[in-house]
Amino acid sequence: MNILFLSLSFSTSKHKSFYEDLLCEFQKRGNKVYVACANERSSEEQDGLYEKDGMTILRIRIGNITGNIGIIEKGISTMTIDSLFLKAIRKVYYDVKFDLIIYPTPPITLVNTITKIKKRTGAKTYLLLKDIFPQNAVDLALMQKNGIKGLIYKYFRRKEKKLYAISDHIGCMSPANVEYVLKHNPEVKRDIVEVCPNCIALPEVNPVTQKKEVSDLRIKYNIPKDAKIFIYGGNLGKPQGIKFLVDCLDKEKDNKKVFFIIIGSGTEFGRIENFIKKSQTRNTLLLKYLPKEEYKLIVNQCQVGMIFLDYRFQIPNFPSRLLSYMAAAMPVIIATDPNTDMGTIAEENGFGYKCLSNDVEGFSQAVDKIINSNIEEMGKNAWEYLVKNYTVSTAYNIITRHFSK
Structure with a gap:
């Protein structure tokens, strides 16, 4: 044709x-x-x-x-x-x-x-x-x-x-x-x-069979050895509900079990930047938009992906960023409006947890659940679901x- x-x-x-x-x-x-x-x-x-x-x-x-x-x-x-x-x-x-x-x-x-x-x-x-x-x-x-x-x-x-x-x-x-x-x-x-x-086109190497080497990332950005590395990559604008993201980072700022990496650009970048400066949090790293290959190197060394959508959305959304996490065999936390079904799909298929994007306590509970789960097994579930469906x-x-x- x-x-x-x-x-x-x-x-x-x-x-x-x-x-x-x-x-x-x-x-x-x-x-x-x-x-x-x-x-x-x-x-x-x-x-x-x-x-x-x-x-x-x-x-x-x-x-x-x-x-x-x-x-x-x-x-x-x-x-x-x-x-x-x-x-x-x-x-x-x-x-x-x-x-x-x-x-x-x-x-x-x-x-x-x-x-x-x-x-x-x-x-x-x-x-x-x-x-x-x-x-x-x-x-x-x-x-x-x-x-x-x-x-x-x-x-x-x-x-x-x-x-x-x-x-x-x-x-x-x-x-x-x-x-x-x-x-x-x-x-x-x-x-x-x-x-x-x-x-997406599947990567040539099955990420489930590859052990994540995160030592380089930890050394470069002074990330504590035992902290689980969470990543958000993508737009930082109105649709992503960045105020809620900042509230979640504030809630978790003293949690030594986790480290958050935020990568992206957009109208709300300054909001996150200002929060980090004022709060002097030590478990959050903010990076501007990176070339795709450099971004992929960081993603492949992280352990949990994050999706954020503004709570006001009446239309169901499904950000493509989810697929890059799944392609790296990462489980996800999905914080969205009540209409989006992405979080439900992740929970029902064993590769993530969901919360509403106006519920900071719910996000904190999802963080606790995922760091106390078998992250490798959840990542394997994410990869297998990607291969079958996306x-x-x-x-x-x-x-x-x-x-x-």
């Missing part, structure tokens, strides 16, 4: 896209992959066409939509994305007959592009639903449903419904995501919505079973 993958972001010279491994799986299975991705004005990446691992990638210049930019600039840039994508794809991929169009959220700004390419080529469409926008913005009080400000919400909500309408199949990250979509969009048929979870091969089979000739 000729596959068109549409995304507002993709791999760069400094960052590997979450979707690259899945697309490489399509290539390995005999398909031809074409990518069309956005390239913001502020980006150092070159526009235009190039080849990578057999994939044809088209970078399309758009205005700035991320980073520290004004709301007017972001609004104008967002409104013009659809037309810029359609124009570029028509110009460059004019002679390609696509069989399948795949697009992860948030692609609601590309509804017109998807509609017209689908009509021109007769391609089937598959939505990888990763973010339920605009509801996630409402949950965090970044958008309102009513009044004058509600006009923006209603505009994007109409776009969201159009996106569902043009999708032949919708892949959600978890069972809770499936039920949320069906409940809040009754016009969507149940038989087109399924679980197609986040996925590989690129699994996701490929879920998607393509609908389109096999």
